[in-house]
Amino acid sequence: xxxxxxxxxxxxxxxxxxxxxxxxxxxxxxxxxxxxxxxxxxxxxxxxxxxxxxxxxxxxxxxxxxxxxxxxxxxxxxxxxxxxxxxxxxxxxxxxxxxxxxxxxxxxxxxxxxxxxxxxxxxxxxxxxxxxxxxxxxxxxxxxxxxxxxxxxxxxxxxxxxxxxxxxxxxxxxxxxxxxxxxxxxxxxxxxxxxxxxxxxxxxxxxxxxxxxxxxxxxxxxxxxxxxxxxxxxxxxxxxxxxxxxxxxxxxxxxxxxxxxxxxxxxxxxxxxxxxxxxxxxxxxxxxxxxxxxxxxxxxxxxxxxxxxxxxxxxxxxxxxxxxxxxxxxxxxxxxxxxxxxxxxxxxxxxxxxxxxxxxxxxxxxxxxxxxxxxxxxxxxxxxxxxxxxxxxxxxxxxxxxxxxxxxxxxxxxxxxxxxxxxxxxxxxxxxxx
Numbered sequence: 001x002x003x004x005x006x007x008x009x010x011x012x013x014x015x016x017x018x019x020x021x022x023x024x025x026x027x028x029x030x031x032x033x034x035x036x037x038x039x040x041x042x043x044x045x046x047x048x049x050x051x052x053x054x055x056x057x058x059x060x061x062x063x064x065x066x067x068x069x070x071x072x073x074x075x076x077x078x079x080x081x082x083x084x085x086x087x088x089x090x091x092x093x094x095x096x097x098x099x100x101x102x103x104x105x106x107x108x109x110x111x112x113x114x115x116x117x118x119x120x121x122x123x124x125x126x127x128x129x130x131x132x133x134x135x136x137x138x139x140x141x142x143x144x145x146x147x148x149x150x151x152x153x154x155x156x157x158x159x160x161x162x163x164x165x166x167x168x169x170x171x172x173x174x175x176x177x178x179x180x181x182x183x184x185x186x187x188x189x190x191x192x193x194x195x196x197x198x199x200x201x202x203x204x205x206x207x208x209x210x211x212x213x214x215x216x217x218x219x220x221x222x223x224x225x226x227x228x229x230x231x232x233x234x235x236x237x238x239x240x241x242x243x244x245x246x247x248x249x250x251x252x253x254x255x256x257x258x259x260x261x262x263x264x265x266x267x268x269x270x271x272x273x274x275x276x277x278x279x280x281x282x283x284x285x286x287x288x289x290x291x292x293x294x295x296x297x298x299x300x301x302x303x304x305x306x307x308x309x310x311x312x313x314x315x316x317x318x319x320x321x322x323x324x325x326x327x328x329x330x331x332x333x334x335x336x337x338x339x340x341x342x343x344x345x346x347x348x349x350x351x352x353x354x355x356x357x358x359x360x361x362x363x364x365x366x367x368x369x370x371x372x373x374x375x376x377x378x379x380x381x382x383x384x385x386x387x388x389x390x391x392x393x394x395x396x397x398x399x400x401x402x403x404x405x406x407x408x409x410x411x412x413x414x415x416x417x418x419x420x421x422x423x424x425x426x427x428x429x430x431x432x433x434x
Contacts, residue, residue, distance in 0.1 A: 005211045006106045007072075007200045009193030010220050013086045013100040015182060017174040021089070025082060025171070028089065032078045035092055043071050043203070050204055054117045060204045065109040068203045070094035073103045076196050083135070083167040084180055085188040101189055103196045105205060112207040124202045126366050127210045131198040133359045134212075135163025135191020163191040165355040166409060169348045183409035186221055187352070190411045193217040212363075213380035214387055214411030226414030228329040228405050229397045231390050237323060238379060240310050240371040248368070251312065252305040258315055259301055266294050266400065273401050277339045283331045283401045292328040293317035295396045299326045299389060306364040307377055308385045324386070326393055334404040346399045349407045353395050356388035363388075387411045 021028060050064045060068075074094030080086040080101035090099055116123065166188040170180050194217060197210035211217065244251060269287055276284040297317025303309040309324045319325060338345060363385045367377050394407035 005197060005216065006110075006206045006208055007197045007210075008104040008219070009189060009196065009217050010102045010104060011085075011100065011185075011189050011218070012102075012220075013180075013185060013189075015179050015185060017084065017087050017178055017180050019175055019178055021087070022084065022171060022174045025084065029078065029082045032081070032090065032092070036075055036078055039071055039074070043068065047203055051117065051120070054112060054204050055114055058114055058117075059111050060109040062109055065106075065205060068200075068205050069105040072105065072196050072199045072203070072205065075199070076101065076103050076192050079135075079163070079192055079195075080189070083163050083188050083192070084170040084174060085167075085185055085192060087180075101192065103193070105200060110206060112204065116207055117204060120202065120204065123209075124198065127198040127201060130212060130359070130362055130366070131195045131210070133161040133355075133362050134194050135161060135166075135188060161191070161358055162352070162355040163188050165351045166191075169351060181409070182224060184352075186218060186224075186410035186412060189221070190214055190217055211380045212384045214383060215413065216380070218410075218412050221410075221412060223412045223414060224408050224410045227394060227408055228327075228403045229390075229394045230327050230414055231324060231386065231393075232327055233322070233324040237310070238376045238382060240307065240375060240377050242372055242375055244310070244312070245307065245368060245371045248305065248307065252301065255301040255304070255313065255315070259298055262294050262297070266291060270400055274339065274342070277334055277401045278336055281336060282333050285331050288331045288402060291400045291402055295328060295393055295400070295402070296326045298396070299393050300324075302360075302389055302392075303386075306360055306385055306389070307367040307371060308382055308389060326390075328397060329403050332403070334401070338404045339401065342399060342401065345406075346395065349391075349395045349398065349409075352407070352409050353388075353392050356391055360385055360388040384411075 046064055046067060050060050050068070053064070054060050071094060073096060074090070074092070077086075077090035077094065077099045080099070081088070081090050086100040088100065096102060096104070166184040170184045170188070173179070173181050173184065194210055194212055197217075200206050201208070201210055269290070273283055273287045273291070276287070294317060296319065297313075297315070300309075300313035300317065300322045303322070303324050304311070304313050309322065311323060314321050319327070363381050367381050367385070370376075370378050370381070391407055391409065397403050398405070398407055
């Protein structure tokens, strides 16, 4: 077991959303945006003082420590409200234990290495970049942003990438059902939790580097049901060959060429499978096997390319031929209405997959440098990348009629298999199931 990170995320949200406050959420958050902007100016100035103090004394002054902790907690509350991760209007103080999405922080300043303090901005850059992609960069500027779709630097923290995607889709789902889908809530909360850890590291609240492992960040959240499309395999082997890491992209080129050729045929045959599933109410078994092999093969290739796994994959996409593998369902009865409108229904999941794709690319760059230096992949980044690949595989399986179970946006593993990596999420008709 790994030691728990000193900056933790607690989610006690019940998923209920009031349609009236959801509709006017951007307007209602304006007072908080103004206050957060003013507070951010003070934090920017105090951060300089804190850096010099920690550099000379080896720890942050207690007063500044409390000030930064309140700021990090308050900004999390505000963005949780804005991005529909929580429902209540937050208080203005950043007090602990007063909001459904909260951040636990060290009570007292901790002793820190002066060398790490001196290079803190440089060391924090990878975490800040990942924070921006997942759901909130941490920075300062002279203008406030009150619109959830504006990803420009603003009031000390900006939302972008995954958090914007989940908030955008969650707004429509909440307006339709009065509930936030659990997968979208979990993904948004995950982005906020990582943002808080990045902010705490940057502001010298802790010396512990942010941990991108979804399971660790969402430890207080209930796992979703096991999805028919889920991952299995050796999740403990983080070893990476430096030679194959260095030449990873050239090594993947034969697979990428073969994957493109295979994909052309899959897209052509998808029309046939759509008609069969629409008429018969279930996919045609030979095409189901063909599509399953393609989805699993793509999963193997991307796991290799993006350094989620180490061995060079085979070209067949057979189950059990790769350390990190994908379980796919057998043909089963499917809802004809969902089949008829499958392309339209898949669009929200495509939005989430695109946001996760940005995180996957940045993850691969960070893992590449880390693995070259240490000969292993960092567990947190590997698990984040695995989450992105799993969600993409679920989207492919949904779009190509292997299942009518919607992809689940939650970063957490399925509840019935602690040793596997699994999931589920939904559009309007499936929101209650999520």
